[in-house]
Amino acid sequence: MSSLLRPSTPNPASLPSGVELLAPVPPGCEAILGAPALAFVRDLERRFRFRRAQLLARREALKRQLDLGWRPDFLAETRAIRDSAWSVAPVPSELLDRRTEITGPVDRKMVVNALNSGAQVFMADFEDANAPTWENCVRGQLNLFDAIRRQVDFTEPASGKSYRLNAKTAVLFARPRGWHLDEKHVRVDGRVISASLFDFGLYFFHNAHELVARGSGPYFYLPKLENHLEARLWNEVFELAQDTLGVTHGTLKATVLIETILAAFEMNEILWELREHSAGLNCGRWDYIFSCIKKLRADPACVFPDRATVGMDRPFLSAYSQLLVQTCHRRGVHAMGGMAAQIPIKDDPEKNAAALAKVRADKEREVRSGHDGTWVAHPALVPIALEAFAGLNGPNQLHVKREDVRVSAQDLLEVPRGAITEAGLRQNLAVGVAYLEAWLRGVGCVPLHDLMEDAATAEISRVQVWQWLRHGARLADGRTVDVALVRTTLGEEMERLRAWVGPERWAAGRFEAAAALFERLSTQSELEDFLTIPAYAQL
Secondary structure (H helix, E strand, O other), X not given: OOOOOOOOOXXXXXXXXXXXXXXXXXXXXXXXXXXHHHHHHHHHHHHHHHHHHHHHHHHHHHHHHHHOOOOOOOOHHHHHHHHOOOOOOOOOHHHOOOOEEEEEEOOHHHHHHHHOOOOOEEEEEOOOOOOOOHHHHHHHHHHHHHHHOOOOOEEOOOOOOEEOOOOOOOEEEEEOOOOOOEEEEEEEOOEEEEHHHHHHHHHHHHHHHHHHHXXXXXXXXXXXXXXXXXXXHHHHHHHHHHHHHOOOOOOOEEEEEEOOHHHHOOHHHHHHHOOOOEEEEEEOHHHHHHHHHHHOOOOHHHOOOOHHHOOOOOHHHHHHHHHHHHHHHXXXXXXXXXXXXXXXOOOOHHHHHHHHHHHHHHHHHHHHHOOOEEEEOOHHHHHHHHHHOOOOOOOOOOOOOOOOOOOOHHHHHOOOOOOOOXXXXXXXXXXXXXXXXXXXOOOOOEEEOOEEEOHHHHXXXXXXXXXXXXXXXXXXXXXXXXXXXXXXXXXXXXXXXXXXXXXXXXXXXXXXXXXXXXXXXXXOOOOOOOOHHHHHOOO
């Protein structure tokens, strides 16, 4: 490659004051990282970095209290919000029907296929389905920029197959990364910036007016919130962003993923904080299970069984799901169901039929619970989800108030019981390392064992192994889960993986780095809050 074609780090003189880029601009993305956009991101970072740091410190303080035995409950100081009658602002008409939403990373092919999938909504994910390499994050912004302007055509290099947008496409939502994550390639005033504000700021700056002009709007999913104060911070970000760009307040809408155990106690309060900008709540159930294990990590009475046995029929998950429906419908906003991660099994019709039947049963359960829509990870599941929700009396179930639901703190904190098995240990180790290996190569959405996995699965796998080790859990065959057993089993699973992928693929991959990192995080004395934070240093 000649020096004229090689991307270069921008000249500091061309950047807004206080902004540094620590990586080259990907070719074709110069406008995405133009000075006006970076100045907008800089101003958000300067305005909100201290509040963000305070809220992350608050998380640490609560973590220490949980380790000492404190347990969450519905907040006494916000009882008036829970008990009083109020509703969130109405959503735009195009958001009334969200019966099926497809999610996935922001690579160009996925963006086209998801928008063409027949789902009502596509959530373009900068978070759990995206390995946040600089290239992925910046080029993902370009892909969404082009999709909004209907110029996102794509040709498969190997096959020459062309992908173009249909006349009718899904409504676009974007999910920025969570408050806990940094964007290490950008500094403002000498410090790395919030990944949330980077992702949100670039998307909103470039697309808010264009979306409104096309009859839509800037819509977001908000991940990993732990309380209503973090929702309040997002609301203030929204207000400043709309004021700065001259966008009418309330144009921006956001759905919050309830995927942490602490947020489950503050759903009313989260909706209250975002009431001008709310588009509802979603059951982020895989991360929710991860959060339950992580937050209750120090308590030997809270050890979870094999994750494969922890389904939505377990009382603590059923209570969480039904409380979410009741809360949302009481406030006049959508209650979205959880993910179906299955993918087609093309070489085994019998297994494929069984997998699809499992998806159908899960979606029918969500309909009976009162959910207004659901998530799928693969276009082939869109028809099944649409069929399950086809019988609704209208585009949603906001009229289903679920006044029969009574959920206590004890219900939300009930620990599922069951066996811990060698098969469960092997599954956690094998899937966790295989996913992490792909993530370290820059791939955040990975098909594994007929499921489309994202970071949530690796997180559950890791914290389960750590929790079993911490409390000396016994397998169903009587053996104690100790470091020697974990290391021996991990070694066996890596040999199986090496034989399966072959020497060439093994040599070209990041398997040894992934196994070493997964082992360290699973066996060290202190539990890391997020796998993706230490892994980010290796991207």
